Amino acid sequence: MFADRVLSGMRPTGGLHLGHYHGVLKNWIELQHQFECLFFVADWHALTTHYDTPEIIEEHVWDMVIDWLAAGVDPAQATLFIQSRVPAHAELHVLLSMITPLGWLERVPSYKDQQEKLVEKELNTYGFLGYPLLQSADILIYRATRVPVGEDQTPHIEFTREIARRFNHVYGKEPGFQEKAEAAIKKLGSRKARLYRDLRNRYQEQGDDEALAAAKSLLDEQQNLSMGDQERLFGYLEGGGKMILSEPEAMLTKASKMPGLDGQKMSKSYNNTITLREDPESVTRKIRTMPTDPARVRRTDPGTPEKCPVWQFHLVYSDEDTKRWAYEGCITAGIGCLDCKQPVIDAILTEQRPMHQRARMYEEEPSLVRNIIADGCERADKLAQETMREVREAMGLDYS
Structure with missing residues (x-):
């Protein structure tokens, strides 16, 4: 139902080193030739731990983007943008916060882990507690279906899936949903309608995952359904409502084997790096x-x-x-x-x-970088607004 779309971001914490290249950027370069990719500068995320040194963020944003381009990330193949230039991230974050239980945020493993590691920072802030939800908004605003992460980040993706599931459950039940779904089934034609109903029954009555996969594949092939009808039928399959937000899958990336100059992991904090x-x-x-x-x-x-x-x-x-x-x-x-x-x-x-x-x-020509980012922000904003139109409508905020 949702386009196969990859999203990934990096905090602007300074010039990138060979560890970043072998751990992240080489993977981005491969992905940009296989999928629709969006890569963003996570400047708001940088503020969750560096809120008291904003000059660091501003200083490093452009250097990091040049490093991406130098490594081979291609703006003709992927959309490059800055998080804070697409305000819809913040809007979706606020709206999702209305339905997110505090306990879900407190149990994200990195919450306590980062507090223990960064003892010199005052991290008892709402922004730090809520950053996994902002990360979810980053993903869900583009209805990304794949997110490349290391194994330690998989709890964040599972958290995002739970948020999407909860949102769809709470807000996907539009008035007359069942009647609209039944009307949409008839648009499939008699043979495909029978097949859809049979697969739906097998999944809901017997838990047959193969039947669910076959039904989804059937819907993906339909050209005569509107996006709204397609979303209804995907939701109706699983007994829920209209699918407004996608549930992304984690794309596990190999841990970087790039050592530092002293044999430890290459890291700026160890002062053992070679920059790109x-x-x-x-x-x-x-x-x-x-x-x-x-x-x-x-x-x-x-x-x-x-x-x-x-x-x-x-x-x-x-x-x-x-x-x-x-x-x-x-x-x-x-x-x-x-x-x-x-x-x-x-x-x-x-x-x-x-x-x-x-x-x-x-x-030599910094305006080229700024133009690439401006174009990327425009494309990203257009995608984000498409999602937000449906989110606002589902939440009763569409007053037009």
């Missing part, structure tokens, strides 16, 4: 000065690759022959640590070269 557009001299210097296996005090001392942060980079960047060469050279002391580091330096610089090339025109 870092200059080659700096990259070379950082890799050449990386710590190695402490057992290799002298050039002639054999080492253990598993204890060396440089080996973790080989696992990401090197082909099998290079890995074999580095591994054997380390355990036999056949190569020195600087020799081992050179293929990693070469691979990172090769990966970054097209990023520098793509970024150059945006760095």
Whole structure:
């Protein structure tokens, strides 16, 4: 019923590093060729934890968008926009808050987890408690069907599904719903109407999930139904009402295996990063000065690759022959640590070269970036308003 649409966002917390590229952006670049994609700057979300340093957010928004473009996110393939430039996110957030039980927000795992991690911040705020609901509004406003997330974020998607389900249950029961649904069934034609009723009965009486899937597939193929009738029949299938908001699916992404310069996860808080557009001299210097296996005090001392942060980079960047060469050279002391580091330096610089090339025109002409975002915001706002028209109507707020 709903278009296959992907939504994902990032907080503007500074220049992106190779961990972001391997953990998020490479996936975005693949998805933009397979689905309708919307990628947004989550500036309101940044305020939930950085409300007292707004200058950081403003400073980093444009740099982050340039990083996206440099990495290969294509504005001709995907819609790029800034959350706060589409006010409907906030409107839907407010309206959804009217039906969201407090207990649902308090049980989101990241709520207590973040409070424990960010003890230096005063996070007993309504904004912080409510940010999972704002995240749900971000997704539901575009009726996104897929959301790429890491495993730790799946509770947020399940929370969003519950919110959509609750909204549809409370507001999808329009006056005369059953009569309208029965009238819509007749529009299918006698053969398909019989099939729909049979599949509906099998699902509702026997819990037959295959019958539900077959009925949904039947409705997806119908060209002669209005959007309203199609939504009614989807809702009628499951015994509910009109489907106004979609229930998104989590698209599990692989955890980034990109290590930091010290062997820990690459993170700005550990000061162990290589940024996407870092200059080659700096990259070379950082890799050449990386710590190695402490057992290799002298050039002639054999080492253990598993204890060396440089080996973790080989696992990401090197082909099998290079890995074999580095591994054997380390355990036999056949190569020195600087020799081992050179293929990693070469691979990172090769990966970054097209990023520098793509970024150059945006760095030299910032108006290009602003135009891309302005166009993306306009497209996003149009989609958001389509959803809000139905939401307002369902909630009795359509006074036209």
